[in-house]
Amino acid sequence: MPYASLTVRGISARPVVLRLKRPVVARIATIADWPIVLIDLLTEEGIVGRSYLEPYVAKSMHYLVPALNDLGSLLKGRPVSPVELFDAARKSLHFVGYEGQSMIAASGLDMAAWDALAKATNLPLCVLLGGSLGPVKSYNSNGLWLSEPATLADQALELRDEGGFTGLKLRLGRDDPSDDLSALETIRKAVGDTMHLMADFNQGLDLAEALKRCHMIDDHGLAWIEEPIVYDNLDGYAKLATELRTPLQIGENFYGPREMHKAVQKNASDLVMPDFMRIGGVTGWMRAAAIAGAAGIPVSTHLYPEIAAQVMRVTETAHWLEWQDWADPILKQPYKIQDGQLHIPDVPGVGLEWDEDAVKRYLV
Helix, strand or coil: CCCCCCEEEEEEEEEEEEEEEEEEECCCCEEEEEEEEEEEEEECCCCEEEEEECCCCHHHHHHHHHHHHHHHHHHCCCECCHHHHHHHHHHHCCCCCCCCHHHHHHHHHHHHHHHHHHHHCCCEHHHHCCCCCCEEEEEECCCCCCCCHHHHHHHHHHHHHCCCCCEEEEECCCCCHHHHHHHHHHHHHHHCCCCEEEEECCCCCCHHHHHHHHHHCCCCCCCEEECCCCCCCHHHHHHHHHHCCCCEEECCCCCCHHHHHHHHHCCCCCEECCEHHHHCHHHHHHHHHHHHHHHCCCECCECCHHHHHHHHCCCCCECCEEECCCCHHHECCCCEEECCEEECCCCCECCCCECHHHHHHHEC
């Protein structure tokens, strides 16, 4: 199959804000409106690479959108070589720092560049990366926030039935630890013992509290306990990983593969789950996945189910994909979820196409 070389013409970045069906209610934040930056990498040859970013806080888009447009100007005329574009984007922001919004902007560029390159080769991204089309095991992360425990049974069944899921994520960190136990027991009773349950504290505890509260749930058969303390306390995570029988999950706040390497060196967790806008898009993911593979650590995804499904097909220690439909309202054709698996469409690239009528409604 001939390869059509591409040249960067520019980047179009558009901010939209969606209303969540089930608002995020965690110990550290409540979020009802979900910001998304839509990225179109334009090429002189007419192929458009697409990606999006989910930066949590709407006002952050005031900085990300100009940064992406600046990257488009900086890289204009260069070949669409994702690894080279990613490195050039990071180096251009070297004096600002490699973490934070610098990495987020470079990651958005990277994901769009890989989409464009796969389209130019007329291959799904997972095939371009050396894998094959196929389903990816997923869990539903669309709800079970810090609401009243008694309300969670019905919601757990709804979430299970949204796609025949065999895994669900719940959030913990209520003021009264007994309410967390009640929530966990209510959900378990509703969905049965065969359901994989993941529990996320969303960094809401200090180390002393985490030691106490994680031990309280350590015999409840959880698939993992996620981020009980602030993300950069790797020494604290190493202590928790030693203390707990339940696997410890971290990683959505790794800014680049080197941060994962530091965590692996410290034995800070049993599992990792990089986030695409922080780990470095596809390029950063592939580098991080190699580190995890060498260490034998299972890798799950965080957000971005479309790009996540593609790279999980070529990840040595692929574990679970986190499924959320938060971007679906602006997608022309969302991926299909069936029998607890996300199915990659047989189309070139990642398969992202914007529903422009919806984009107009949500544009800010």
